[in-house]
Amino acid sequence: GIQVEQSPPDLILQEGANSTLRCNFSDSVNNLQWFHQNPWGQLINLFYIPSGTKQNGRLSATTVATERYSLLYISSSQTTDSGVYFCAVEGWSNYQLIWGAGTKLIIKP
Amino acid sequence: GAGVSQSPSNKVTEKGKDVELRCDPISGHTALYWYRQSLGQGLEFLIYFQGNSAPDKSGLPSDRFSAERTGGSVSTLTIQRTQQEDSAVYLCASSLGGFNQPQHFGDGTRLSIL
Numbered sequence: 001g002i003q004v005e006q007s008p009p010d011l012i013l014q015e016g017a018n019s020t021l022r023c024n025f026s027d028s029v030n031n032l033q034w035f036h037q038n039p040w041g042q043l044i045n046l047f048y049i050p051s052g053t054k055q056n057g058r059l060s061a062t063t064v065a066t067e068r069y070s071l072l073y074i075s076s077s078q079t080t081d082s083g084v085y086f087c088a089v090e091g092w093s094n095y096q097l098i099w100g101a102g103t104k105l106i107i108k109p
Numbered sequence: 110g111a112g113v114s115q116s117p118s119n120k121v122t123e124k125g126k127d128v129e130l131r132c133d134p135i136s137g138h139t140a141l142y143w144y145r146q147s148l149g150q151g152l153e154f155l156i157y158f159q160g161n162s163a164p165d166k167s168g169l170p171s172d173r174f175s176a177e178r179t180g181g182s183v184s185t186l187t188i189q190r191t192q193q194e195d196s197a198v199y200l201c202a203s204s205l206g207g208f209n210q211p212q213h214f215g216d217g218t219r220l221s222i223l
Contacts, residue, residue, distance in 0.1 A: 031209050041198060041217055048211040086151060090209075095140065095159070096168070097212060099151040 002027045002091050006100035013077055014108055021072040021103045023087030032063050033097070034072050035086040043086075046072070077107045111135075113215035115201050121221045124193060130186045130218045134203030141184050142202040142212060143176055152200065158184060159206050188220075196222045 003026040013019055023032070031050040037043050047054050047061040049070065054061055058077075063070040074081055084104050088097040114133040122128055134141050143155040154168040158178045169175070173191075178184040188195055198219050202212040 031211075033211055035214075041219070043200065043214040043217075045211055045213055050209070088152070095142075095157055095165070095207075096154045097142075097152070098154075101151050 002029065002089060002098050004087060004089055004098055004100040006085075006087055006103050008103060009101065010104045010106075012106045012108065015077060015079060017077050017107075019074045019077060019105065021074070021085050021087075021105075023070040023072070023100055025068050025070075025087075025089050027068070028092065029065070029068075029089040030092050031090045032070050033088050034061055034070070035088065036081075036083050037086060037102070038083045046085075074105075077105075079107045079109050081105060082107045113201055113203050113213055115199075115215035115218050117218055118216065119219045119221075121223065122191060123223050125190055127187065127189045128191055128220065130188075130199050130201075130220070132184045132186070132201030132203075132215060134182065134184070134201070135213060137205070138203035138213075139181065139206035140204045140210065140212075141178060142204075143184070143186050144200045144202065146198045146200060146217070148197075155186070155199075191220075191222045193222045196220055 005024045034046040049063045051065045058075045060073045084102040086102045087100045139160045141158045144152040156176045157165040173189045176186045198217040200217045202214045204210040204212045
């Protein structure tokens with residue numbers, strides 16, 4: 001099956017810093033989503049991005065489907081950005097989302 | 110409601126008891142998914158419902174786990190004879206169905222088996 005790898009596994013930054021999170025996947029995918037899980041466990045859908053680039057405020061994401069990776073950019077980070085960022089992909093054979101292990105982000109004030 | 114609703118938010122029970130977890134999807138969403146997340150881990154797919162089609166149960170870890178979806182809306186995940194390894198957060202998501210539809214998640218049920 002499709003493998004999803006995220007890097008780095010952990011990231012600690014000062015407030016105001018920028019960061020780039022990476023998601024690699026092992027095969028062609030039908031779609032890709034980025035999620036943020038906050039410290040209270042809530043999963044928030046950030047981007048639905050099978051290809052191309054999208055921006056939402058301080059966050060943006062780029063997926064290069066032909067090279068099987070996606071990047072999530074966080075600019076001018078805030079303490080509320082802390083949590084775990086997950087990448088999940090959908091293959092072509094069923095509707096299951098296959099999840100990476102996540103990047104744990106801690107933003108220090 | 111505006112989002113996916115799950116209940117209870119927390120459940121503590123003794124080993125061997127049965128538990129029922131409920132998910133109310135976003136109105137109009139035909140697809141419903143159950144996932145399990147153990148502490149510090151990613152999400153594990155359990156089961157998928159799409160409209161009136163037979164559910165995809167390929168992710169259920171054992172025959173103690175079952176789920177149903179009545180009337181194409183509310184879903185119940187049942188765990189019989191709970192074990193300590195069943196302790197996890199159980200998350201429900203819904204989407205408009207089919208490929209290429211983003212999934213939207215509820216807040217989950219945190220299940221603790223004593």
